[in-house]
Amino acid sequence: MDALRIPILKIGNTLITSIQTELHDASAVQFKDDLLERIHTTRAQGVVIDLTAVDLVDSFIGRLISDIGAMCGLMGTQVVLTGIQPAVAITLVELGLELPRIHTALNLEKGLALFQSKPEGIGYEQP
Amino acid sequence: MSSPSDVAIRSDLDIVIARTSARDVAKRLGFGAIDQARIATAVSELARNIFLYAGSGTVSVRLLDQLGRSGIEIICQDQGPGIADIPLVMQDGYSTSRGMGMGLPGAKRLMDEFDLRSQVGAGTTVICRKWRR
Numbered sequence: 001m002d003a004l005r006i007p008i009l010k011i012g013n014t015l016i017t018s019i020q021t022e023l024h025d026a027s028a029v030q031f032k033d034d035l036l037e038r039i040h041t042t043r044a045q046g047v048v049i050d051l052t053a054v055d056l057v058d059s060f061i062g063r064l065i066s067d068i069g070a071m072c073g074l075m076g077t078q079v080v081l082t083g084i085q086p087a088v089a090i091t092l093v094e095l096g097l098e099l100p101r102i103h104t105a106l107n108l109e110k111g112l113a114l115f116q117s118k119p120e121g122i123g124y125e126q127p
Numbered sequence: 128m129s130s131p132s133d134v135a136i137r138s139d140l141d142i143v144i145a146r147t148s149a150r151d152v153a154k155r156l157g158f159g160a161i162d163q164a165r166i167a168t169a170v171s172e173l174a175r176n177i178f179l180y181a182g183s184g185t186v187s188v189r190l191l192d193q194l195g196r197s198g199i200e201i202i203c204q205d206q207g208p209g210i211a212d213i214p215l216v217m218q219d220g221y222s223t224s225r226g227m228g229m230g231l232p233g234a235k236r237l238m239d240e241f242d243l244r245s246q247v248g249a250g251t252t253v254i255c256r257k258w259r260r
Contacts, residue, residue, distance in 0.1 A: 022147065025139035025175075056146065056164060058171040059233055087164035095168065095233035096219055 006031045008038045014115050015039065018050040018108070028064050035068065039077050046115040047072055050108045052083030062097040069102045080104065082111035133187045136177045136205075145186040146171040152188045153199055157259060166199060166257055169234040173203040173253055176230050181207020181250065191256060198258035201238075203251075210245040217243070 008017045105111035134145040150167040177184035184205030191198035235241040238255040245251040
């Protein structure tokens, strides 16, 4: 089945994407591949993934988000997750998936502001 | 009253169908948004286990009504290879696949009651329940 692709928009040095559809495993993996490819071709410094419309993140999607954070970090791009719903935050922590290395913001606007206020991006803590 | 449902699991798309139908039943039973998410997430984990380890199976959603308490029951059955060491797979972080090893212990934490029975070579059945508070 040819999955509906999740659109990835570019504004300045930042990529913005909002997940609006129910993700099945194959479409989630396709999204990861598309996003990394877009980062490479656009040389984006930051990525905002908006999850406002997502009402379920299970361990598969959670692991994929964690992987996206790690992969983007390797490429030199920082990821911010925005708009995580209360029910999603609760189930993620109860599952044992706290996504400790992923930056988050309350909503899309605040997520974008993180990149705009710091042109160098969000500083990861140095070891 | 909402009708119970049976979903055959044969592909990753069926995982989405199973969790969506469980959420619909939970919603109609009057579960709040957070419990709906817990139930749907548990079904997603269990349905994925069927798909990954057994290849196919079924997820059934039933209504519970006992002594004035209402709830939801999820029955996941497969005729896959079965689980030899149940305490091991119930440990956090144990996984034989690409998963994070959170499927079974995670699903257990999200539900109120959780019963796993398995026979090597015959298959696995998980029955879990959540009651309305």
